[in-house]
Amino acid sequence: MARTQGSHSEITGPKLREAARSLFARYGYAAVSMRQIAAEVGVQAGALYNYIPDKQSLLFDLMKTHMDELLIAYDGHMRDGAPIDQLKQFVGFHIRYHAERPEAVFIAYMELRNLDPGNFAQIEALRRNYEARLEEILKAGVESSAFQVPDTRIAAMALIAMLNGVNTWFREGGRLSMAEIETLHWDMVRKGVLA
Amino acid sequence: MARTQGSHSEITGPKLREAARSLFARYGYAAVSMRQIAAEVGVQAGALYNYIPDKQSLLFDLMKTHMDELLIAYDGHMRDGAPIDQLKQFVGFHIRYHAERPEAVFIAYMELRNLDPGNFAQIEALRRNYEARLEEILKAGVESSAFQVPDTRIAAMALIAMLNGVNTWFREGGRLSMAEIETLHWDMVRKGVLA
DNA sequence: GTCTATATTACGATAGAC
DNA sequence: GTCTATCGTAATATAGAC
Structure with missing residues (x-):
C-alpha cells in the first residue's frame, strides 16, 4: 500500500468496474461522480480515462x-x-x-x-x-x-x-x-x- | 399566454409538482435539474423556491x-x-x-x-x-x-x-x-x- | 410572486509533466 | 499509467429589484 504513483493496469481496470458497480447500485448512476469512483479505486479522476x-x-x-x-x-x-x-x-x-x-x-x-x-x-x-x-x-x-x-x-x-x-x-x-x-x-x- | 411576470401562486404550486413528477419519473431525481423543472413550469429556477x-x-x-x-x-x-x-x-x-x-x-x-x-x-x-x-x-x-x-x-x-x-x-x-x-x-x- | 444576477460548488473530461 | 492542474459547463440555492 501507500504507493501513490506507478502503473497498475491489471488491477485498476477491474477495480474500476467493481467500484462503479458498487457505487451505481447504492446511489444511482446519475448521483455518482467520476471523482467518487476514482476515490474508491484509489486514483485520481483523470486516470480513469485510461480505461474508459x-x-x-x-x-x-x-x-x-x-x-x-x-x-x-x-x-x-x-x-x-x-x-x-x-x-x-x-x-x-x-x-x-x-x-x-x-x-x-x-x-x-x-x-x-x-x-x-x-x-x-x-x-x-x-x-x-x-x-x-x-x-x-x-x-x-x-x-x-x-x-x-x-x-x-x-x-x-x-x-x-x-x-x-x-x-x-x-x-x-x-x-x-x-x-x-x-x-x-x-x-x-x-x-x-x-x- | 406570453405574460412573463406577475403572481400565479394558485397555479404554479400544482404545476411545479406535476412537472417534477413527470420529469423525475422519466429521467430520475438525480438527473433532473431545478432549471429543467422551472422551464416545464414556465418560470425561472429561483421562483420555485417560493414553493419548496x-x-x-x-x-x-x-x-x-x-x-x-x-x-x-x-x-x-x-x-x-x-x-x-x-x-x-x-x-x-x-x-x-x-x-x-x-x-x-x-x-x-x-x-x-x-x-x-x-x-x-x-x-x-x-x-x-x-x-x-x-x-x-x-x-x-x-x-x-x-x-x-x-x-x-x-x-x-x-x-x-x-x-x-x-x-x-x-x-x-x-x-x-x-x-x-x-x-x-x-x-x-x-x-x-x-x- | 417572479425576475435577473450571482455566489458557491461540483461536474465530466482533457493536457501535459513525470 | 497516474499525477496535478484546469477548461468549460452546469448544479443548487440565494439576494435584491420590480
Whole structure:
C-alpha cells in the first residue's frame, strides 16, 4: 500500500468496474461522480480515462456484461426435462443467480433509463431474450397440457417480476435461508401455472 | 399566454409538482435539474423556491403524498368479505390504482435511495403498512383454511412484486386491455394461494 | 410572486509533466 | 499509467429589484 504513483493496469481496470458497480447500485448512476469512483479505486479522476472513454460507456459495459453472463450461465445450467422440471430449474436458477450478484441486478433494471438510446436497445434485446426463454418453457407446458396459462407472455413477465422481488429485500442471515425462499417461491409458481 | 411576470401562486404550486413528477419519473431525481423543472413550469429556477425549501423536499412531498393517498384509497375501496373475495379486491385495486398513476408509482419505488435517511424511514413505514394489509388477508385465508400459504410475509411481498411488474410494461392501447391483464393476474394469484 | 444576477460548488473530461 | 492542474459547463440555492 501507500504507493501513490506507478502503473497498475491489471488491477485498476477491474477495480474500476467493481467500484462503479458498487457505487451505481447504492446511489444511482446519475448521483455518482467520476471523482467518487476514482476515490474508491484509489486514483485520481483523470486516470480513469485510461480505461474508459466516458461515464456512459462504464454503465453500458456493466449492464452488457451482466446480461451476457446471465444468458451464458442460464444456457449452461439448464438440463432437458418435462416443462414442469424445466420451470423448476428456471426458478431455482433465477433466484440463486440473481441473489449472488445483487448489485449488477439492481443496476440492470434501475439504470435502463440512463442508457443512451443505442445502448438501451442492446440491453433491452438481451432482457427480452432471457424472458423469451421462460416463455418457451411455459408454451411447452401448455402444449403438453401440463400447464394452464391463458397468456404465456404475460405469465412470463409476471413470474419474473415476482422472482425479481426477492432481490429487493433478501439479505444473507435474515429470517429465511435462500433455500427456503426458493422453495416458497417455487411453490407459488408451480401452483400458479399448473393445470 | 406570453405574460412573463406577475403572481400565479394558485397555479404554479400544482404545476411545479406535476412537472417534477413527470420529469423525475422519466429521467430520475438525480438527473433532473431545478432549471429543467422551472422551464416545464414556465418560470425561472429561483421562483420555485417560493414553493419548496429545496429539491429533496420536493421529492419527499411527491412520495409522501402518493403513499398517503394510496392508503386512503385502499381503505375506501375495500369491502368486507371472505378472504378470497378480499384478495380479489386487493388485486383489482392494486393493479388499477397503480396503472392510473404510473409516474408516482415509478418514483415511489425507484427513488427510495435518493431520500434523506429521515424521509426514507417515513416512506418505508407507509410501504410496509400497505404490505401488511395484504398479509392480513393472507393470514385470514390461512386461518379459515381457504388458502395454503406457508409464509404469509414472503407471499405478500412476492404477490406485490408480481403486481408491480405490470407497471413496468403496461401501455394504454397495447395488445391487452387493463381488464384482461387484471383477469390474467388474478388467475395466477388465486391459483398460487389456494389450498 | 417572479425576475435577473450571482455566489458557491461540483461536474465530466482533457493536457501535459513525470 | 497516474499525477496535478484546469477548461468549460452546469448544479443548487440565494439576494435584491420590480
